[in-house]
Amino acid sequence: MRAAEPARSGLPSWDIAVPSEPSRLPGVLMAGFSDRANDLAEVALVPHPAVTVLFDLGDNPLVVEDSAGRRQRARIVAGLAPGGVRGRGLAGSMECLQVRLSPLAAHAALGASAELGGTVAALDDVWGRDAERTQERLRAAGSWEERFAVAETALARRLDAGRVVDPEVAFVWQQMVVARGRVRVERLASEVGWSRKRLWTRFRSQIGLTPKRAAQLVRFDHAAHRLAAGQSAASVAADGGYVDQSHLHRDVVAFAGVTPAAVAGAPFLAVDEVAWAAGSTAFAG
Incomplete structure (x- = not known):
């Protein structure tokens, strides 16, 4: 222990x-x-x-x-x-x-x-x-x-x-994790040979979120951990693919219901390096 x-x-x-x-x-x-x-x-x-x-x-x-x-x-x-x-x-x-x-x-x-x-x-x-x-x-x-x-x-x-997830859905999810949420869902749909509508339907039924929302969640997760590590909201926004700091603020509030400053002090994020040392890449599988 x-x-x-x-x-x-x-x-x-x-x-x-x-x-x-x-x-x-x-x-x-x-x-x-x-x-x-x-x-x-x-x-x-x-x-x-x-x-x-x-x-x-x-x-x-x-x-x-x-x-x-x-x-x-x-x-x-x-x-x-x-x-x-x-x-x-x-x-x-x-x-x-x-x-x-x-x-x-x-x-x-x-x-x-x-x-x-x-x-x-x-x-x-x-x-x-x-x-x-x-x-x-x-x-x-x-x-x-x-x-x-x-x-x-x-x-x-x-x-x-x-039940096994469709290979196409698994590929799209894995690409989201690898790219830390900074992906264009339409491009991924094209890569797997599906229409946008088909990807939206199959992904939502098997993952639980729409592709766009899932990508936003992955991006938010990386931003939250960087905030918890002490990085400024401005630098996290700039490096995380957000349009500006206000965009980051809106995304954090939408997911967590609190401001970036409050997320930075979240107890579970403070111990993530101990509890989840394998890191977020484990969730591509």
């Missing part, structure tokens, strides 16, 4: 566990978070170009609330770009396993890509009884390594039996 203590004052300090070996499953990253000091009352989840699955393993349920005030507990799926999502800690220690799935992996493992775009849902509604069985095994595990193995086994079973 690695401990992460954000350098900026006022941020919570978590113990973070990461697998000793990279996952054998493409497009899958996992990390465990513990807050035994209970200094986490509430934290905003910054939108990310991955579908997030949370297994709550603490003393009391972690509550995740979306922008409409709907709440989910215990086993939670956060789809692509669900703005305004907040995690609320309750009395007692906080402990959870977080799994990040690329949209390609999520299509196979979760199945309901279009329905999960921009939403927060109960994993039980997607996996049925298997969601509860998986959490029971996670709670029974004696170490984080055992928990990672349990989660990987459950995901592998789902991935093997799941």
Whole structure:
């Protein structure tokens, strides 16, 4: 287990566990978070170009609330770009396993890509009884390594039996990730030999967002991490493909619901280098 203590004052300090070996499953990253000091009352989840699955393993349920005030507990799926999502800690220690799935992996493992775009849902509604069985095994595990193995086994079973994304859709998504969102969707449609309308329809049904929105999300993710690294909004806008700083500001507010300055201080971004050392390229798979 690695401990992460954000350098900026006022941020919570978590113990973070990461697998000793990279996952054998493409497009899958996992990390465990513990807050035994209970200094986490509430934290905003910054939108990310991955579908997030949370297994709550603490003393009391972690509550995740979306922008409409709907709440989910215990086993939670956060789809692509669900703005305004907040995690609320309750009395007692906080402990959870977080799994990040690329949209390609999520299509196979979760199945309901279009329905999960921009939403927060109960994993039980997607996996049925298997969601509860998986959490029971996670709670029974004696170490984080055992928990990672349990989660990987459950995901592998789902991935093997799941639906495969169209090769054309996978290619377009991979190009978005490699180019950090700075792509022309019409050109990508031409490259795969599809009409714009066909790409929009197939991509939306399998990834959960339109191609344009997905590219914007990937670009936003890189901008958010650069802001968190201490770069100025002006330089991030100039280097990130935004027309100007106002364009960056509008994009950040549209995705995260807060200003670039607030995103720069987001707790989860402060520990990303520890929790997700494999980097965003993992989400091309």
